[in-house]
Amino acid sequence: xxxxxxxxxxxxxxxxxxxxxxxxxxxxxxxxxxxxxxxxxxxxxxxxxxxxxxxxxxxxxxxxxxxxxxxxxxxxxxxxxxxxxxxxxxxxxxxxxxxxxxxxxxxxxxxxxxxxxxxxxxxxxxxxxxxxxxxxxxxxxxxxxxxxxxxxxxxxxxxxxxxxxxxxxxxxxxxxxxxxxxxxxxxxxxxxxxxxxxxxxxxxxxxxxxxxxxxxxxxxxxxxxxxxxxxxxxxxxxxxxxxxxxxxxxxxxxxxxxxxxxxxxxxxxxxxxxxxxxxxxxxxxxxxxxxxxxxxxxxxxxxxxxxxxxxxxxxxxxxxxxxxxxxxxxxxxxxxxxxxxxxxxxxxxxxxxxxxxxxxxxxxxxxxxxxxxxxxxxxxxxxxxxxxxxxxxxxxxxxxxxxxxxxxxxxxxxxxxxxx
Numbered sequence: 001x002x003x004x005x006x007x008x009x010x011x012x013x014x015x016x017x018x019x020x021x022x023x024x025x026x027x028x029x030x031x032x033x034x035x036x037x038x039x040x041x042x043x044x045x046x047x048x049x050x051x052x053x054x055x056x057x058x059x060x061x062x063x064x065x066x067x068x069x070x071x072x073x074x075x076x077x078x079x080x081x082x083x084x085x086x087x088x089x090x091x092x093x094x095x096x097x098x099x100x101x102x103x104x105x106x107x108x109x110x111x112x113x114x115x116x117x118x119x120x121x122x123x124x125x126x127x128x129x130x131x132x133x134x135x136x137x138x139x140x141x142x143x144x145x146x147x148x149x150x151x152x153x154x155x156x157x158x159x160x161x162x163x164x165x166x167x168x169x170x171x172x173x174x175x176x177x178x179x180x181x182x183x184x185x186x187x188x189x190x191x192x193x194x195x196x197x198x199x200x201x202x203x204x205x206x207x208x209x210x211x212x213x214x215x216x217x218x219x220x221x222x223x224x225x226x227x228x229x230x231x232x233x234x235x236x237x238x239x240x241x242x243x244x245x246x247x248x249x250x251x252x253x254x255x256x257x258x259x260x261x262x263x264x265x266x267x268x269x270x271x272x273x274x275x276x277x278x279x280x281x282x283x284x285x286x287x288x289x290x291x292x293x294x295x296x297x298x299x300x301x302x303x304x305x306x307x308x309x310x311x312x313x314x315x316x317x318x319x320x321x322x323x324x325x326x327x328x329x330x331x332x333x334x335x336x337x338x339x340x341x342x343x344x345x346x347x348x349x350x351x352x353x354x355x356x357x358x359x360x361x362x363x364x365x366x367x368x369x370x371x372x373x374x375x376x377x378x379x380x381x382x383x384x385x386x387x388x389x390x391x392x393x394x395x396x397x398x399x400x401x402x403x404x405x406x407x408x409x410x411x412x413x414x415x416x417x418x419x420x
């Protein structure tokens with residue numbers, strides 16, 4: 001029997017709304033008791049810092065298998081632990097694509113050798129080609145927790161209908177990127193006066209709204225479970241709100257980048273701020289923050305997408321999109337809380353219990369009997385992000401040099417301290 005106690009913590013559980021000073025007793029990897037209890041075993045004195053469920057990141061890309069120079073599951077795990085992330089879902093856009101049971105088994109096998117919980121998103125179509133449906137049922141039996149086409153949207157409405165209909169048979173969570181391919185083709189920034197002045201081809205927010213409306217209609221038609229994968233605009237928020245007013249099993253996510261940054265952060269063609277979806281206007285960012293606070297947006301993700309320097313140090317239109325995010329997801333969100341833009345409980349729900357509920361995971365909560373996946377963080381610690389200090393194999397972050405307020409102090413996964 002192994003025992004671990006956390007004492008003098010401000011315990012926050014978004015599932016129940018608990019927010020109180022107390023202790024947490026952990027036994028054999030699970031939470032045994034919470035409240036005014038005597039400590040037992042090894043003890044961590046939280047000294048008034050917040051103890052919350054470990055973060056569940058629903059969108060993490062790695063380079064393993066195929067391009068391990070970008071990121072391995074081991075290096076992503078180390079970055080996750082430092083950032084307070086105890087569970088992460090690996091996207092299928094690897095090489096080869098995770099489109100059959102053997103690749104799911106491979107990723108799960110790699111996950112057994114790291115400190116955080118590793119889950120797998122199976123591909124919706126073979127090779128992410130957008131047309132040849134995979135055996136989602138078999139991949140679900142093998143352990144896939146959701147299904148995605150990576151960063152490539154399913155453009156064929158009939159294929160998307162079939163995917164949702166097929167997935168509904170076994171309650172699969174189907175995710176799709178909300179961007180109309182024709183309107184988004186060759187775009188490298190948000191369509192605005194700002195991008196026009198920079199001479200950058202733009203993607204209109206209408207491209208997002210059109211795809212959300214289509215996918216919501218198909219989910220309504222089929223009864224499938226749909227996750228709108230990373231909205232980025234005010235138009236997208238309004239489209240999701242309209243869909244949620246109907247009887248549709250629909251949720252949506254947003255990346256932490258779009259809650260903390262806007263198109264001005266591109267600055268003088270900063271390719272580390274080139275993202276997909278692109279950073280949009282401040283009006284869009286404010287709408288996204290409000291949508292997290294009012295529950296329109298269900299999940300916040302890191303959108304962790306490591307890219308070597310050689311793919312970023314190019315002219316803006318030629319550079320790869322993407323940013324690492326596992327180590328900054330919590331800090332960037334807490335900084336928005338400190339600025340009064342995000343409600344702390346809503347933010348924590350969006351990175352813990354909400355993804356746990358969508359993925360049917362036992363974690364994401366501080367409750368007796370739940371896995372002891374816990375992050376202890378100081379919401380008031382000021383620090384500056386240094387890209388060179390990140391544990392990811394790649395260091396492509398638009399937050400380099402950015403001042404944050406709040407940081408993970410201790411990360412516990414399965415009752416074991418994995419970062420301190």
